[in-house]
Each structure stands twice: as C-alpha cells, then as structure tokens.
Amino acid sequence: PDRGTPINPADPCRVPGGSSSGSAAAVAGAYADLALGSDTAGSVRVPAACCGVVGLRFTPSAVSLAGVSPLATSLDAVGVLVPAAAALMLAGCWIGGSGPAPSREPRVGWLAGIVPWLDELAPDGVARTTAISSDVWETWYQAGSTILEREAASHWWPMRAMWIRLAEDVRVRLERGAAVEDRSAAASYATMRRARHDVEEIFGAYDVLALPTLP
Secondary structure (H helix, E strand, C coil): CCCCCCCCCCCCCCCCCCCHHHHHHHHHCCCCCEEEEEECCCCCHHHHHHHHEEECCHHHHHHHCCCCCCCCCCCEEEEEECCCCHHHHHHHHHHCCCCCCCCCCCCCCCCCCCCHHHHHHHCCCCCEECCCCCCHHHHHHHHHHHHHHHHHHHHHHHHHHHHHHHCHHHCCCCCHHCCHHHHHHHHHHHHHHHHHHHHHHHCCCCCCCCEECCC
C-alpha cells in the first residue's frame, strides 16, 4: 500500500486490478505498446479486464520463469498485456511464433451453471457445456487458494520477521499458508491434478472457453 495505486486510464474512478496493475495501466494509457506481467491467480487477466486491454497468461511450460520472483511455483506464469488482441503477435518472440493457421473455425464453449446469472452474458452462437458444476468449481478454487498460500508462505518464510510490515490481507494469507498441514496440502495438489485432467478433456470438445474475467 505504501507504493500507491496506479490510475486506471479507462476510468480513473475505478480500480486498475492487481497485481500487474502498473503494466495494464501503462498499456491502457498508451505509455507502452506491450507490457510484461506475472500471473499466479489472475494477476495479468484481472488488471487487463479492469483497464480494458488484452492480457494473455502463457502456459507455464511454454515460457521460462527464469528471473521471475516466485510466489507459488505450481501456479506461476509469465504474461503480456497489449492494447488489442491483434497486437498479441508482438509477443510471439516469447513463444516462438504463432504456429500454423487453424484449418477450421474455432470451437467456442461457455461453462454454464457456475454462476447462473452470468450465463445471460454468454455470446450468441457459443455452445454451452455443463461439464463443471458450481460445487466442483468451488472445490478447485479452494484447492488453488490453499496451494498458492502454502507455497507463498514457504518462499517468504525466511523473511517472516518482516511479515508484520506487509499489508494486512497479504500478511493474513501468508500466515494462513504457513499453517496448512501436509494432509490438507496433499489433498489440494490431488484436486489440482484432477482439475487439469478435467480441463484437458473439455478442450477435447472445444478450442476456446469464453468466460467473464470478473463477476
């Protein structure tokens, strides 16, 4: 909090998102054509949505994390923020180009039923799938939070004497992560593996999933 919050060029009365908010604000304000970010739990996608730009979180295995300060290594990824989707080709050097052009129209799906009232926002012509229930989604969310907090606490443990100086919400999450027991952590990692398997199965039927970034 002592660093302040970037102004959201899209609407100065609204938050710019977090935590790559500076990158999103720089692109939205036309101070940069492209900005780097890191994304462990939405930190590229959320500020992109808040500032009205495009954020892309690369698949972790596709882009090296060398030089990136770790938060939760099971979830950390590099990302980029650009003014519009067409500008993503500027980021091609990080992932070795765009690959071959698709031979057909992409199959776009919408995960229906997770937050029912949001289903009204589904774009026309997008197929709906109920492959994941709201209960399963919540289980995934809780497992992801447990993994993030435990791994973050392990990285920050050598500096635990300074935790008291951090923002309260950050300090509370680190303290909660340090208290996660091995049994709970093991269950969360097992859930993460099942989630990744289930998502890969969904992508057997769809090339793209359309979802709101923020409710």
